[in-house]
Amino acid sequence: MNFIELFTKNEYDHRPILRKNGHDFTLEEIKKFVAFQTEKFLKSDIKNVVLFADSNFDFIINFLGAVFARKEIILLTDKTRLSQLDVDYILPENYSEISIPDYKFCQINPKEIFITLFTSGSTFSPKKFKKSLYNLLAESKDIYEQFYKKYSSDKTTVVATTNPAHMFSLTFYFILPLEHCYLIDTERVNFPEELDLKKNYILISTPAFLDRITDYELKSSPEIIFTAGSKLKKETFEVFEKNSVVVDIYGSTETSTIAYRTKSNDERLTIIDNVKLDTSADVITVESEYFLEDKLTIADAYEMVSDNQFILKNRTDRIVKILEKRVLLSEIESIINRHEFVKENYCLKHGDNLAAAVILNEKGREFFIKNGKLKTVQNIKNFCKNYSEIQPKKWKFLPEIPTTQCGKIDKEKIEKIFDLNLSLPFIISKKIEQNSLELKLIFYKNSNFFNGHFENFPIVPGVVQLFYVNFFTENMLGIKLPLTEAKKVKFSNIIPPDEEVILTIKNKENSIEYTYLSDDKIYSSGIFVK
Secondary structure, X not given: OXXXXXXXXXXXXXXXXXXXXXXXXXXXXXXXXXXXXXXHHHOOOOOEEEEOOOOHHHHHHHHHHHHHOOOEEEEOOOHHHHHHOOOOEEOOOOOOOOOOOOOOOOOOOHHXXXXXXXXXXXXXXXXEEXXXXXXXXXXXXXXXXXXXXXXXXXXXEEEEOOOOOOHHHHHHHHHHHHHOOOEEXXXXXXXXXXXXXXXXXXXXXXXXXXXXXXXXXXXXXXXXXXXXOOOOOHHHHHHHHOOOEEEEXXXXXXXXXXXEEOOOOOOOEEEOOOOEEOOOOOEEEXXXXXXXOOOEEEEEEEEEOOOOEEEEEEEHHHEEEEOOEEEEHHHHHHHHHOOOOEEEEEEEEEOOEEEEEEEEOHHHHHHHHHHOHHHHHHHHXXXXXXXXXXXXXXXXXXXXXXXXXXXXXXXXXHHHHHHOOOOOOEEEEEEEEOOEEEEEEEOOOOOHHHOOOOOOOOOOOHHHHHHHHHHHHHHHHOXXXXXXXXXXXXXXXXXXXXXXXXEEEEEOOOEEEEEEEOOOOEEEEEEEEO
């Protein structure tokens, strides 16, 4: 039974299907809210409804209302993309507690309801992609048969760290659980410490978020973990598969689910039932009912190892030209990863140069703190020149590789980091909570902002301190601040090069409070007005 039938029949009206702030709403109650939104949409001649997912509960009510009003749905995760829309649209308010009892929902043809999503693909420019509701229902049916039906009960609760405006979350967290009357917890988990999963929970998450959870001691383990967006690291996979069924999904916004793996020690991906691969093609070429086109291609090279399993090789779109030579970025990354200081890295072409964003392991961090950036870079380059004549010219050392909400490498954010004219402080450790950020960092002596400030007595300029409060608030808490709105700024002590400094940032209702300090002194403090 798909969710259209759920709303046109009364068989499951007693079942709780959505949870908000600890309160469970039955299907009958949800129908009344959806009916009101449906009637609101029907009063407008505008064809398109734009939905964000600031609130999962509001998103679900508005999505269903738009479906039954036969509107075309446009899903956005970033409100700045509104300016890129070339159509008239309805931007609905939050759902209303006003309800219409005994509303008669009409049957609709899911092939006539269209959903537009945005995907960045392999470039920095967002690309529009359209699917029908039928495509989503077809994927939902297959995923249920292959996983949910096998590993879970109908009393399972589904919780997510992901945004339902993304393709993966839309299907796994919303469409599929709704169809089968699982209870959907609409409180999105934003931080690892918020997780308190019981055994009969299904967790929808990304590899980046799961990596962060391993730093916390979970009180219990979910029944199933579904993850997608990038390959799940082996060490993270191993932590969770001890107590949960872990399903690492391979696919894309355009193709939806293609294949999966359920074992950390197995690189083979098993093709989902009812998905076909064109094995005569050099790159992944897919046929399924999960999209409107006959076939779609992803720039991933692969090798079939059985009738329904394959191993991924390299992305063909990660070949770039550096100094007139063709360079495979994943190959350079593999070389850098072999160095004894490196935990992980990501390479890209920045301008005409090869650039590397690197996460150091504990040994690498100790070397950096003792010897500085220049010697750390030289040490890694001396190692790499034994394997490749092409090496990164630009290096940034980060606490983690930035990822998007759907768990993919955030290429745009990495580009912006390399665009910085200022030297980036070295971050020793990072702690993020719901309304606060704590960074232990070093402004290392070779930083370019020490030039001329001052020749024989270098100190960190006050404007640099303010800039990095703004920078880290935006990049780690997602809050952009105007530099001109700094208040009550006080510089109490100077920050010399190579001093370990703690930067605390607290997110208040109308302001951001920050402090640079150490164990025995405060260097500076102030407030940014939002």
